[in-house]
Amino acid sequence: MKPRISMITLGVRDLERAVKFYGEGLGFPMMETSPGVAFFPLNGTWLSLYPREALAEDARVSPEGSGFESFTLAHNVQSEAEVDEAMARARAVRAGATAAKQPEKVFWGGYSGYFKDPDGHLWEVAYNPHFWVGPRDDQA
Structure with missing residues (x-):
């Protein structure tokens, strides 16, 4: 597999x-x-x-649940500025997200922030200078 x-x-x-x-x-x-x-x-x-x-x-499980669901989704971008832009867009009144953690430099050498979607799912928006998944915009 x-x-x-x-x-x-x-x-x-x-x-x-x-x-x-x-x-x-x-x-x-x-x-x-x-x-x-x-x-x-x-x-x-x-x-x-x-x-x-x-x-x-x-799935034959209970739909009840609250708090941290034990996972996050991540959206990796190519710069710190893109992290700030994506976080701003997600928090826009029209979009309906709430900030969980403002973007900041993080211990692993990158820059990231978190928001919750309207159902509370956690999304991280991150710039990681150590690796990138997918083609860079200038190589697409």
């Missing part, structure tokens, strides 16, 4: 609000799909949004 993550599905409380956040707020491209689910292609993987109750039912 080749290791890869092909799709990340987030259980959301309000699908319409979540679609607006990721599509309009963050600018993720959305595919036209059937009602009740949304898909965003993300350069090698997919982000899926599905109603939280229905996702929990499908």
Whole structure:
């Protein structure tokens, strides 16, 4: 088996609000799909949004939960300025995110900040000078 993550599905409380956040707020491209689910292609993987109750039912687990969910999602960018720009865009009133940690230089030599989407999923926006996944903008 080749290791890869092909799709990340987030259980959301309000699908319409979540679609607006990721599509309009963050600018993720959305595919036209059937009602009740949304898909965003993300350069090698997919982000899926599905109603939280229905996702929990499908996995046969309780939909209840709060606090830290034991994982974060990360969006790596090519500079500290891009971290600041992405964080500002996510926190925009129109987008609906809340800041969890303001961008700052971090112990591993990079620069990062965190925001929560409208359902509380933690996203890190990071610049890591030590590695990059994918082609650089100037090499695309």
